[in-house]
Each structure stands twice: as C-alpha cells, then as structure tokens.
Amino acid sequence: MNSTKTYNPQQCADSYLAQALRRIGASEAMEHLLQASYREIKFELPLIRKDGSLAVFHGYRVQHNHSRGPFKGGIRYHPSVNWEHSHALASIMTWKTALVDIPFGGAKGGIDCDPCALSSSELETLTKRFIIKLGPLVGPDQDILAPDMGTNAQTMAWLYDAYSQGEGDEPAVVTGKPVGLGGSYGRAEATGRGVAMVAAWAAQAEKLNLTGATVAIQGFGNVGSCAARFLAERGAKVVAISDVRGGVYSGDGFDIETIVHSKEAEEKSASALELARKGEAISNEELLTLEVDLLIPAAVGGVLHENNADQVKARLIVEGGNLPTTCEAAEIFRDRGIPVAPDILANAGGVTVSYFEWAQNLQRYRWERETVHQRLEKTLKKAWDNVRKKAEEDSLSYREAAYVIATGRVKHAIELRGF
Numbered sequence: 117m118n119s120t121k122t123y124n125p126q127q128c129a130d131s132y133l134a135q136a137l138r139r140i141g142a143s144e145a146m147e148h149l150l151q152a153s154y155r156e157i158k159f160e161l162p163l164i165r166k167d168g169s170l171a172v173f174h175g176y177r178v179q180h181n182h183s184r185g186p187f188k189g190g191i192r193y194h195p196s197v198n199w200e201h202s203h204a205l206a207s208i209m210t211w212k213t214a215l216v217d218i219p220f221g222g223a224k225g226g227i228d229c230d231p232c233a234l235s236s237s238e239l240e241t242l243t244k245r246f247i248i249k250l251g252p253l254v255g256p257d258q259d260i261l262a263p264d265m266g267t268n269a270q271t272m273a274w275l276y277d278a279y280s281q282g283e284g285d286e287p288a289v290v291t292g293k294p295v296g297l298g299g300s301y302g303r304a305e306a307t308g309r310g311v312a313m314v315a316a317w318a319a320q321a322e323k324l325n326l327t328g329a330t331v332a333i334q335g336f337g338n339v340g341s342c343a344a345r346f347l348a349e350r351g352a353k354v355v356a357i358s359d360v361r362g363g364v365y366s367g368d369g370f371d372i373e374t375i376v377h378s379k380e381a382e383e384k385s386a387s388a389l390e391l392a393r394k395g396e397a398i399s400n401e402e403l404l405t406l407e408v409d410l411l412i413p414a415a416v417g418g419v420l421h422e423n424n425a426d427q428v429k430a431r432l433i434v435e436g437g438n439l440p441t442t443c444e445a446a447e448i449f450r451d452r453g454i455p456v457a458p459d460i461l462a463n464a465g466g467v468t469v470s471y472f473e474w475a476q477n478l479q480r481y482r483w484e485r486e487t488v489h490q491r492l493e494k495t496l497k498k499a500w501d502n503v504r505k506k507a508e509e510d511s512l513s514y515r516e517a518a519y520v521i522a523t524g525r526v527k528h529a530i531e532l533r534g535f
C-alpha cells in the first residue's frame with residue numbers, strides 16, 4: 117500500500133464521522149453512540165482441509181446500528197478481515213443506507229481467509245458454518261447478509277441454504293443470491309452500474325465530458341469490471357485496469373465488453389494483465405497516479421493516502437470500493453480541488469438493489485429487470501442531488517455533505533425512538 121503510516125480503517129471512519137457530528141452539533145454522548153457498535157460477534161471456524169490438515173479461521177460480524185431498520189451489509193472473505201475492518205465497514209454501511217434513504221442500518225463481517233486458496237467445497241463448508249454460528253442474530257428482520265470482496269452469488273446461495281435448514285425457507289435473510297434462487301435481476305452488476313451513474317452526474321457537475329474521458333480502475337472484480345462496462349457504454353475510455361497481481365495500461369483504451377465476456381474472465385483464471393491482451397504492465401501504485409480524467413479505486417481500503425495524494429493527477433475520483441481514501445488524503449484532495457464522489461454514495465447501488473431484493477423476497481414477487489434499473493437510478497439520483505445541493509449550500513466537499521446528511525438522519529431516528 118506504500119503508506120508510511122499503517123492504514124487504520126477504524127480511525128479513518130471515526131474521523132469522517134467526528135467531522136460530520138461537529139457540523140450537525142451532536143453531543144459527545146451522541147458521538148459515542150454513533151461511533152460504537154450495537155453488537156460485535158467473533159468466533160473460531162475450524163476446517164479440515166482437503167489434505168487432512170486442520171486450519172482455523174475466524175468469523176466476524178459487527179452489527180453497528182439499527183435505528184433506521186435491520187442491520188444490513190456484506191460478508192468479505194479476505195486475509196485482512198478482522199475486528200477493526202469489520203467495525204469500520206459496518207459503520208459506513210449505516211451512513212450509506214441512511215444516505216440513500218433505505219430502511220436499513222449497517223453491519224459488516226466476513227472470514228479472514230483467502231478464497232482463492234480454498235476449494236469450492238471448503239468454501240461451502242466454511243460459509244455454512246459461518247451462518248450457523250451466527251444463529252438467531254441474523255434473519256430478515258434482524259441482520260441481512262450480502263456479497264462483498266471475495267464473496268459472490270454462490271456464497272449467498274450457501275448462506276441461504278444453511279439458514280433455511282434451521283429456520284424454514286427464508287430467502288430474505290441474504291441478498292445478492294443467484295437469480296435462479298430468489299436473487300433480484302440487476303443485483304450482480306448494481307454496484308458498478310451505480311458507480312457509473314454517480315460518475316456521470318459528478319462529471320457533469322464538474323464540467324468534465326464523459327465521452328472520451330480516460331478512466332483508470334483499480335480492482336477488476338465485481339465492482340471494477342461492472343463500472344468499466346457501464347462507463348465504456350457511456351463513451352468513456354478505460355485506459356488502465358488492475359487486480360491484486362498488478363495492472364495494465366493502454367492509451368488507446370481497452371475493449372471492456374470483450375474482456376469481461378472472455379472465458380478466462382468468467383472462470384477468473386487470468387490476471388487483469390493477461391485479460392487485457394495488450395498494453396503495458398504497471399503496478400497498482402502507478403495506476404493511482406496516472407494522468408487520467410477519472411480514477412476509480414474499486415478494491416481494498418486506504419490506497420489513497422498522505423504519501424500519494426499529492427501525485428494523483430485524476431480530475432475526478434469516484435470511490436467504487438469502501439474507504440479507499442484516508443482522511444489525510446481527503447484533505448489533500450480538497451485543498452488541491454480534486455472532487456471525490458465518496459463510497460457511501462458512489463457504491464451504494466449494491467445495497468440499494470439488495471433492498472429491492474429483500475422487498476421482493478418478503479413479497480414472494482419478482483420485479484422486471486427494467487423496474488429494478490429505473491428504481492435504482494431514481495434512488496441514487498435523489499441521493500446525489502441532495503449531496504450536491506448540500507455541498508454547494510454549505511461549501512462542503514461531496515464526502516462532507518454526504519456524511520452530514522446521513523449522520524443527521526441516523527441521529528434523528530435515534531431521537532425519535534427514544535432511549
């Protein structure tokens with residue numbers, strides 16, 4: 117990550133929160149309440165590997181706040197998953213659901229494993245044990261799980277199956293399921309679709325023409341690859357992509373449709389560099405400082421920090437991933453006049469369509485694909501308009517405005533409920 121200070125997601129999330137609470141005039145006690153989690157769960161997950169050895173992983177679920185509705189948030193499989201990451205990511209789920217005004221709170225969790233190093237049957241066993249250990253603390257009115265980094269529709273299908281063994285058939289306990297198993301049309305690509313929408317609105321506000329605009333995307337998984345597709349559809353030129361193994365650059369741009377529909381991309385058997393089939397190899401660090409119009413960090417947190425923010429040359433940053441920008445970097449971007457569409461707005465398309473999936477599951481009724489797309493656009497546009505207006509009225513960055521709106525809504529809900 118090339119940062120002198122170790123990235124501390126918790127400190128970063130707390131600092132964005134504290135700034136917002138000062139602006140809305142929250143008391144110290146309220147700040148404590150909004151910062152702390154409602155419940156934190158950690159457990160051991162032993163697994164006999166296929167070679168007969170015993171491995172012990174750890175499962176986490178942090179349920180941050182449920183003042184506006186049941187806890188909601190993804191499950192991440194990554195070696196970095198720990199309490200700090202889960203807590204920070206859970207708290208930003210609370211602000212994200214409040215900002216797009218859907219009736220949920222915030223949660224996050226996962227397993228500290230490398231999913232690429234486990235077989236499919238090992239992953240299925242771990243996943244099913246994970247939800248069994250959570251027991252009655254999850255459920256359609258309690259805490260609803262979803263995909264995040266390292267998990268996908270198959271993982272959600274296993275969670276649904278294991279939960280339903282004990283509780284009776286209950287698809288609404290988890291969103292992001294395969295469409296053939298109660299999933300919503302449009303959820304798989306919703307986060308990337310939302311990133312492209314927010315990028316287009318922000319580009320227009322910043323007088324940046326998206327047609328022909330050059331784009332660099334860090335992370336070519338679910339969010340990054342879908343954002344690339346939808347931005348290319350809108351006429352942008354994706355000139356750099358990367359994954360955990362490194363990146364690739366081509367000034368002519370890549371043919372994103374061919375890349376994402378290639379057999380290797382579908383089987384996840386090739387790196388971004390191999391998939392691109394042309395261009396120059398670059399590192400993940402180099403990608404972030406390319407001379408491009410639009411930069412989309414769509415992988416891990418803390419990649420834009422005090423040691424590289426000065427070198428970023430993008431005209432607009434749209435946060436596809438969660439917490440990619442440290443608060444020090446956010447200040448540098450503010451001083452340098454580089455607008456940033458923050459994660460809690462830019463990647464909120466995923467949880468918005470998760471809400472639609474949950475609503476469909478509770479009604480046992482499927483919406484048409486077009487209905488999902490239209491309602492997603494309407495929800496995100498309303499949130500964007502609110503953020504832009506607040507930013508203009510109060511001379512705030514988009515992130516500051518988004519946090520003021522979101523934390524204000526959660527504080528209001530807490531006060532309405534009473535203590």
Ligand SMILES: NC(=O)C1=CN([C@@H]2O[C@H](COP(=O)(O)OP(=O)(O)OC[C@H]3O[C@@H](n4cnc5c(N)ncnc54)[C@H](O)[C@@H]3O)[C@@H](O)[C@H]2O)C=CC1
Nearest residue numbers: 264265266307335336337338339359360415437438463466
């Ligand atoms: N899947 C979803 O619906 C949502 C995901 N997000 C966030 O978006 C980000 C990406 O998530 P997904 O695309 O779902 O994950 P994914 O697992 O589908 O893809 C992750 C991508 O990032 C790359 N990557 C991993 N570590 C990296 C590193 N250190 N440097 C550069 N690239 C690295 C991987 O190789 C892969 O290409 C995460 O921050 C996640 O929390 C946010 C909202 C919803």
Ligand SMILES: O=C(O)CCC(=O)C(=O)O
Nearest residue numbers: 189190262264466467470
């Ligand atoms: O779809 C969801 O419920 C949550 C997705 C997620 O984890 C996120 O937005 O960071």
